[in-house]
Amino acid sequence: MNTTDVPLYQPEWLELREGADAAARDVELLDPLRGWLEDAGRPGGLVIHDLGCGTGSMGRWLAPRLPGPQHWVLYDRDPALLGRAAARTPAVTADGSGVTVLTRRADLGELAAEDLAGASLVTASALLDVLTRDEVDALVAACAEAGCPVLLALSVVGQVELSPADPLDGEIAEAFNAHQRRGGLLGPDAVMVASEAFALRGATVRVHSSPWRLGAGESALTAQWLQGWVEAACEQRPVLAPRAEAYLRDRLAACAAGELRVAVHHSDLLALPGTTGGAS
Template structure:
């Protein structure tokens, strides 16, 4: 599962989980899209970068040192604990030693409008799209249509586990159905989000570039892999309670393999860069 239950003030994200996954996220993100993005951004002018749903600031820590020019990061999240952590832990300088400054805005990012982004050079988000509804992604595309937008690490619904187990496919299908669930009246896009978002940006005239960004986890990432397994199986059982008995022994087997360093996982995500026409 990509997210664990909140331990803070209602963001849906655990600081511990975000810290645990940060190195895997950094290894997975599509640097090729950043290489392309750099050619489309001003080479000297200060950049204003808005990071939506910033969490602990992992996107800023990864991206700021890959961009030239002075940078002003504006971090958006609903969780004040995460905003404080993120604002205190972004790098102080960019790719060539240029200054990086940080501001925070506590707000619901699904309520952003184009006017809110008027001064923006780049919009970023990470592990966000699959948590949104179709209407929310449409609104996001409306708000961001005039700005380069980098949306990273969206769940694509495919998992490859080695060695295989007969229950893998059933757990995967139930997890994906859980990601597409209706939550508090909201029909989440889950694994359909990247395709849907690409179409929405293209309908607004953007040129969309996509790149795979899979997690590749093995013995060196055993703590993350074990925690991901627990969440993945729990979400599958929440959607399909009839799986619970079989899933308990499945999880025991998989955690034992993980502890022995024998389990490998490729957990597929996708990155998307939308560039407005003429950028």
Template sequence: MPGSPVCAPDWLALREPADAAARASELVELVRGHLGTGAPVVIRDLGCGTGSMGRWLAPRLPGPQHWILHDRDPGLLARASAGLPGVAADGAPVIARTREGDVCELRAADLDGTSLVTASALLDLLTAEEVDGLAAACAEAGCAALLTLTVVGRVEIAPPDPLDAAFATAFDAHQRRCTGGRRLLGPDAGAAAADAFAGRGAAVTTRPSPWRLGVDQDELAEEWLRGWIDAACAQQPDLQRHVGAYLRRRIDACTAGELRAVVGHVDVLALPSGAP
């Protein structure tokens, strides 16, 4: 998967608390039930970034855990490995090693012995073929998958502005853009993943995992808003003429503590065929 500015360490650090608050924690209960307790488990985190998924999930699971962190960026891998918690929910050891490479090239043989595949904010950067390939690899290897924080194309901003819909439509189109010969799934990725896993016999559970940005996340809200607008304008350049006034109104509301935003995401859990 080609590199992307959404993987900048500063941005990943800024969004980590909102990610942690948004993920559907009830899916962890199902993961626990599937993995059981006591036996060591191997967990592969795809596109791990700075390791926020491991920091969130490892302390919520019992028993010894061996995390394998996958990313194309060696700098991010070093951060992720250093930041992974050392103990599980019951005090059992958590260890990590890293794998540098393209997660889209993983096949069933690469997942041999893996108990759980995880990812966060990854699916919407993939193509339909890549999501289907991931589902096929997990199904053949017999491992579960917990894939969180995939955008769904729903954004609600308060107070409302007449230009919200135009920017939202352009942003969603940008998420589905063709880049480097790849057509990204964007907001369609969660549904595509659920269908791909279910089509291979997996038991699929989905839960909403929206960001809820308010006065306590003003820095994240402003950074997200700027990126949202930039992406919309990259897709639809004629919106650029509105950016100055629109952004001023939005930043003024943010500064005044009045801006609220709900950014829709979905979490997908797929348990392999035959799992209890």
């Protein structure tokens, strides 16, 4: 990764998925996170580093759910996305305190502990599964040295359910998962690898399910997801293409008719440092 690359995600896709992301994130992880932050007693409020912020959906979801003043540091390699995220960060927190924002155009593959100095919380959404093992290890090491909690939401886990079922579902899913692992990326293995890495550094790790559940009301997102899912599967295994063309056509027709239901499984990971308070 570098800051001159073409953006990984288009803002239209990020906007389309925001509602499903917000509904999927696991709110039960917030209670232990709030407890840790309260015990840590950070004077002056929270400093939250949002890695790969995209259009800022994580901030819009999380800032109103945590109390006290908050300073968000937004990271992305796309300056246009950083601008959108900063402009749409919530103005107030759960108790009406204010929010300030700083943006950093950065390559997350080069993130170091000093970049996170003073952090109260590190967070990201839909990030882990597009990293390699070395990148996850470096991220975990930097967060561990910063001594702060880490909340990593919406990492794919390789499981998809479609209703009604089709005989080709499994082959498409298997090929898509292989595509997610191309070039050394962790894809569906990312949560397990990150959990082990945090645990080795003394953190208490909690992993909760956070599935997208898409029905008739999410047909636009479902259609876009379907096309990308099948396209990636065929890129990985071109032999699927002849059957996948008819499969996709039928699935999109069912989606448009409001007859298709899809569950795309993800996991949310919360890592709490072994020593309350961590680094200051």
